[in-house]
Every structure is written in C-alpha cells, then in structure tokens.
Amino acid sequence: METNEIQTGARSFIRALSRRGVEHVFTNAGTDHAPIVEALVAMRRRGEPTPEFHVIPHENLAISMAQGYYGVSGKPAVVLLHVTVGTANAICGLMNARRSFAPVVLVAGRTPSTQEGHVGSRNVPIHWGQDSFDQGGMVREFTKWDNELRAGQSVDALVDRAIAVAMAEPRGPVYLTLPRELLAEADAIEPGPVSPVATAPQPDIGAIERLAEALAAARRPVIVTSTLGPRGGGRAALESIASDYAIPVIQAWPWCVNIASSHPMNLRMQGAQWLAAADVVATVDAAVPWVPQFVKPPADARIFGLGSDPTYSMYPFRDFPATELVSGAGFAALVRLREALAEQRFDAAALEARRKTIAELQAGAAAERARRIAAAKLAQPIDAAWVADRLNRIRPGNGVLVNELCLPFDHLNLEGDDVYFGETTAGGLGAGIGFGLGAKLADRSRAVVSAVGDGCFMFGNPTPALLVARALAIPTLTIVSNNNLWYAVRQSTLALYPDGAAAGADPMPLTSFGPSPRYADMAEAAGAWGKRIENPADVEPALREAFERTEAGQAAVLEVVTAPGTR
Numbered sequence: 001m002e003t004n005e006i007q008t009g010a011r012s013f014i015r016a017l018s019r020r021g022v023e024h025v026f027t028n029a030g031t032d033h034a035p036i037v038e039a040l041v042a043m044r045r046r047g048e049p050t051p052e053f054h055v056i057p058h059e060n061l062a063i064s065m066a067q068g069y070y071g072v073s074g075k076p077a078v079v080l081l082h083v084t085v086g087t088a089n090a091i092c093g094l095m096n097a098r099r100s101f102a103p104v105v106l107v108a109g110r111t112p113s114t115q116e117g118h119v120g121s122r123n124v125p126i127h128w129g130q131d132s133f134d135q136g137g138m139v140r141e142f143t144k145w146d147n148e149l150r151a152g153q154s155v156d157a158l159v160d161r162a163i164a165v166a167m168a169e170p171r172g173p174v175y176l177t178l179p180r181e182l183l184a185e186a187d188a189i190e191p192g193p194v195s196p197v198a199t200a201p202q203p204d205i206g207a208i209e210r211l212a213e214a215l216a217a218a219r220r221p222v223i224v225t226s227t228l229g230p231r232g233g234g235r236a237a238l239e240s241i242a243s244d245y246a247i248p249v250i251q252a253w254p255w256c257v258n259i260a261s262s263h264p265m266n267l268r269m270q271g272a273q274w275l276a277a278a279d280v281v282a283t284v285d286a287a288v289p290w291v292p293q294f295v296k297p298p299a300d301a302r303i304f305g306l307g308s309d310p311t312y313s314m315y316p317f318r319d320f321p322a323t324e325l326v327s328g329a330g331f332a333a334l335v336r337l338r339e340a341l342a343e344q345r346f347d348a349a350a351l352e353a354r355r356k357t358i359a360e361l362q363a364g365a366a367a368e369r370a371r372r373i374a375a376a377k378l379a380q381p382i383d384a385a386w387v388a389d390r391l392n393r394i395r396p397g398n399g400v401l402v403n404e405l406c407l408p409f410d411h412l413n414l415e416g417d418d419v420y421f422g423e424t425t426a427g428g429l430g431a432g433i434g435f436g437l438g439a440k441l442a443d444r445s446r447a448v449v450s451a452v453g454d455g456c457f458m459f460g461n462p463t464p465a466l467l468v469a470r471a472l473a474i475p476t477l478t479i480v481s482n483n484n485l486w487y488a489v490r491q492s493t494l495a496l497y498p499d500g501a502a503a504g505a506d507p508m509p510l511t512s513f514g515p516s517p518r519y520a521d522m523a524e525a526a527g528a529w530g531k532r533i534e535n536p537a538d539v540e541p542a543l544r545e546a547f548e549r550t551e552a553g554q555a556a557v558l559e560v561v562t563a564p565g566t567r
C-alpha cells in the first residue's frame with residue numbers, strides 16, 4: 001500500500017495538532033522525524049489540513065520563537081525536536097518558559113528501540129547512542145508534565161493532554177516523546193474530543209475582602225507585580241485599582257506590560273523608597289518581589305501574596321514573608337479585588353494627600369530621567385537611555401519590544417496594546433531575538449524590536465535568526481548594544497569586591513571579548529539591512545531608516561556602540 005493511504009502514528013500526531021488549532025510548529029528535525037516528513041507530504045497530497053512546520057536551524061531559537069509566538073497570540077506553541085540532543089539544545093529556553101509560565105509544548109522523537117522488524121527500526125549508529133534511560137528526565141525539573149507515547153495508546157489523546165496541561169493555570173511547558181516505530185506504524189484509533197482550556201482558579205473571596213479592608217485602611221499601600229500582563233483583564237483591573245484608590249505599583253523585574261508607563265501610579269522601578277516604608281503590600285504574580293538584602297517592607301507590614309501558586313513551589317528556596325497567601329490566578333484576584341474595593345470606604349482626604357505625595361515622587365523621577373537624557377544626547381560612547389528615548393519617539397504604537405540587557409526599563413514608554421518581553425527569572429540569555437521573531441509570526445502587523453546586548457546577540461543564534469527572518473518573511477529590527485563586554489559579569493564582581501584585586505585589573509578576566517566583529521556587516525551578509533553607529537546624533541536617523549527597511553520587508557540589525565552600564 002502507498003504510505004499515502006496508511007493512517008500512521010505520525011499522521012495522527014499532525015492531525016491531533018491541527019484539530020487543536022495549532023498553526024505553527026517550530027521544528028528542528030532529525031532521523032526520528034522521517035515518518036513525520038512522510039506524513040506531511042501524504043497529508044498535503046490528500047488535502048488534509050496540517051499546521052505549518054517551520055525549519056528553525058537551532059533549537060534555542062525554535063523554543064524562544066515559540067514563546068514569543070505565545071506571548072502575542074495567546075495560543076499554545078509547539079516545538080518539534082530531535083531526540084535527546086535536540087532537547088539538550090532547547091533546555092535553556094525551556095527554563096525561561098518555565099519561569100515565565102509559557103505553555104510551550106515540546107515534542108521530541110525517541111530513538112528507535114528495536115534493531116529490526118519495524119519500518120522504524122534502527123538503521124544508523126546514532127540510534128544506539130541517542131537512546132537514554134529516561135529521556136523525560138532531562139527536562140523533568142523544568143516541565144509541568146512529561147510522557148511518552150506507548151504502543152496501543154491514542155496519539156490524539158496524548159497530544160490533547162499535553163496541550164490541556166500546558167494551558168491550565170499556572171501555565172507552563174510540557175514534554176512529549178514519540179518513538180519512531182510508533183510514528184511509522186499504522187494507527188487505527190479514532191481521534192477523540194478536544195479538551196477545553198481549564199478555567200482559571202479563583203481566589204478565596206474572604207481573603208480578597210481582608211486585603212480590600214487592609215488597603216482601605218492603609219497609609220502607604222503598594223502592589224508589586226512581575227508577570228501579570230494584560231491576560232484575563234489583569235492589567236486593566238490593576239490600572240483601575242491603582243487610579244481609583246491611589247495605590248502605587250512597583251514592577252519588580254517586569255516580564256511584560258503590567259501597567260502603562262504613563263500611568264500616574266506606576267512607580268516604574270523606583271519604588272524601593274516607597275516599599276521600605278509600606279504598611280500594606282500585595283504581591284501579585286511576583287516570584288521575586290524584592291531582593292531582601294537591598295530593600296524589603298518593614299517587619300510589621302501586612303503582606304498578601306497572590307498568584308496561582310503563591311508559594312512558588314517550583315523554586316527550591318524562597319523566603320518572603322506573608323501575612324496571607326492567596327491561591328488563585330493573579331488576574332482573577334485583581335478582578336475580584338476591584339469588586340471588593342468598591343465595597344470599602346476610603347477616606348477621601350487621605351487618598352488625595354497620597355495622590356499628591358506620589359505625584360511629587362513621580363515629578364522627581366521624571367526630572368531625573370530628563371537630566372540623564374539631556375546629558376545622553378551628546379554622550380559618546382552612546383548611552384543606552386538615549387537609544388530608549390529615541391525609540392519611544394519613533395517606534396510605531398501597539399508594537400512589540402523585547403529587552404534583553406539592552407535598554408534601561410525606566411526610560412521605556414510602553415503604552416496601549418504594546419507587548420513587552422523582559423527577562424525571566426531563569427535568566428537564560430539568547431532568547432531575545434527569537435522572542436521577537438515568534439511575536440512577528442503571531443502578528444505581522446506589529447512593529448517588532450528586539451533590543452539585545454552584544455553578549456545576548458551571540459547567545460541568540462544570530463545566523464539562524466537572520467535566515468529565519470528572511471525565509472518566513474518576518475522582518476524584525478534587532479538593536480545590538482555593543483559595549484564589547486559582558487558588563488553584567490564585571491558589575492557582579494565589583495558588587496562583591498568593590499576594592500578587590502579584580503577591580504583594578506584591565507581587562508577584568510572573564511568579562512571582555514577582545515576585538516568584536518562588525519555585527520551590522522554580519523547582518524548584511526545574511527541579506528538583512530545592517531548599520532553600525534557610534535555617534536548619538538545618528539541614533540534617530542538610523543532608527544528611522546531601520547523601520548523603513550522592516551516595513552519594506554527586510555530584517556534590520558542596528559549595532560550601537562554603547563557605554564557599559566548604561567542599560
């Protein structure tokens with residue numbers, strides 16, 4: 001019989017993805033995928049729907065793109081990897097996905113287990129060497145769930161379960177392995193029902209009422225968040241609570257846009273002073289709400305920890321005090337809190353006084369920013385704050401901005417429907433360019449900027465990324481902050497040993513690169529537009545030119561020679 005005619009496990013797998021609305025599969029293929037390649041062509045010949053399987057020539061890029069795609073589309077993202085080795089290359093991105101609650105569905109082949117007797121049996125030496133005792137064990141610490149397809153099981157049901165688990169709160173990555181023999185074998189099992197996305201867990205209303213009471217009686221309340229974002233109306237609820245009751249918001253290492261930059265209660269990242277004297281603190285979706293050795297709320301502050309898992313059980317050690325821990329999705333908690341606050345009585349005069357105090361704090365912070373920008377205008381090497389400032393002026397609205405060790409967050413304007421990707425607490429560098437490309441694939445109408453450090457650029461698989469940008473027609477602008485250094489490593493050494501031996505060493509070991517390549521020229525070699533600038537006066541015209549190129553369909557790389565420590 002023609003393979004066209006056989007319903008193989010591979011065909012059932014592809015059909016299962018299609019039936020669940022999966023549009024894109026970020027693929028880095030291997031010998032384990034032969035039945036999938038065969039099935040794809042057979043299905044297309046027969047006119048059966050299939051997702052688009054994209055060739056992504058590095059797994060780290062593939063998983064980062066998947067996460068970027070989810071960040072904009074809200075849909076589960078599927079990554080197809082080659083057995084153990086392909087999985088190994090994706091683990092850094094998997095750690096990011098886990099810590100930032102991205103429902104990435106990783107699927108890897110499983111090297112054949114039989115030497116003979118099946119279409120899929122071992123036929124090259126790697127099929128022995130790529131076997132492992134526990135393939136899922138490679139990723140188990142950073143997934144919510146992992147499993148392997150067994151003979152006689154429904155592929156459809158397993159894919160359904162993988163997606164359902166990934167999308168349930170708190171969301172996170174899952175790992176599914178598919179043995180080659182089973183992909184190649186006939187699969188007569190009829191596909192089953194498609195599971196809905198599980199509803200978000202709701203918080204205990206009594207606890208939310210106690211928080212509302214505490215906020216109504218507070219003198220210096222504050223809300224701290226990192227990963228809330230707009231999903232489920234969370235950001236909208238936060239913005240209205242903050243406005244209506246003059247409650248300032250601190251974004252601790254923000255991962256997404258939790259509150260508009262221009263919101264009068266957005267303390268940006270300057271909230272330390274407020275937090276240190278707060279009397280009621282609500283942390284919402286904030287794994288690391290502050291770093292205790294630098295700042296913490298007073299010992300007698302009432303602290304409410306809110307989130308799907310307010311204990312953050314995936315973190316081995318974490319010791320933040322709490323008066324109450326309230327389980328329930330952060331967005332659901334804030335929607336309920338808004339309702340509960342409406343039932344409270346606030347002292348109008350006290351609210352006005354607080355509003356005024358915060359406005360003064362904000363004015364001081366704005367003046368500080370303006371002073372820096374005035375100096376940055378002429379500074380050479382270029383101050384990254386100047387790049388942020390010009391980007392704010394030029395960047396089209398409702399865009400996507402990825403910031404991986406490049407731009408100072410406090411200087412960014414994130415408004416409206418802007419999507420922001422910050423750093424995850426996993427800190428797996430090299431995701432920024434991929435986040436941007438995946439975001440662009442999810443919504444080509446958005447202008448996408450990936451702003452990355454030079455170290456991050458190299459971690460981010462720039463060659464595959466530029467290839468993919470062209471091949472998939474997803475032109476993004478990558479800004480490379482070239483300080484020819486791992487500044488972060490230098491800074492951490494100085495923080496521990498300000499007067500130590502290393503402080504005086506030039507170059508400081510393990511921090512500087514030596515002669516850096518011309519990143520812009522590398523981009524040109526890959527068919528992208530590239531430009532390198534050293535003069536602050538060139539930032540704005542170069543950004544304009546770069547956006548013209550991306551709008552015309554060409555990827556752009558703008559290399560900016562920056563002063564260390566200005567991000």
Ligand SMILES: Cc1ncc(C[n+]2csc(CCOP(=O)(O)OP(=O)(O)O)c2C)c(N)n1
Pocket residue numbers: 092404405427428429430452453454455456457459483485486487488489565567
């Ligand atoms: C995958 C990975 N490898 C190494 C590190 C350690 N690390 C943290 S910051 C940093 C330097 C990043 O350099 P760059 O992007 O140039 O930013 P800069 O610090 O110069 O501003 C390194 C190597 C990491 N976080 N992730």
Ligand SMILES: [Mg+2]
Pocket residue numbers: 453454455481482483484485486487
């Ligand atoms: Mg650097």
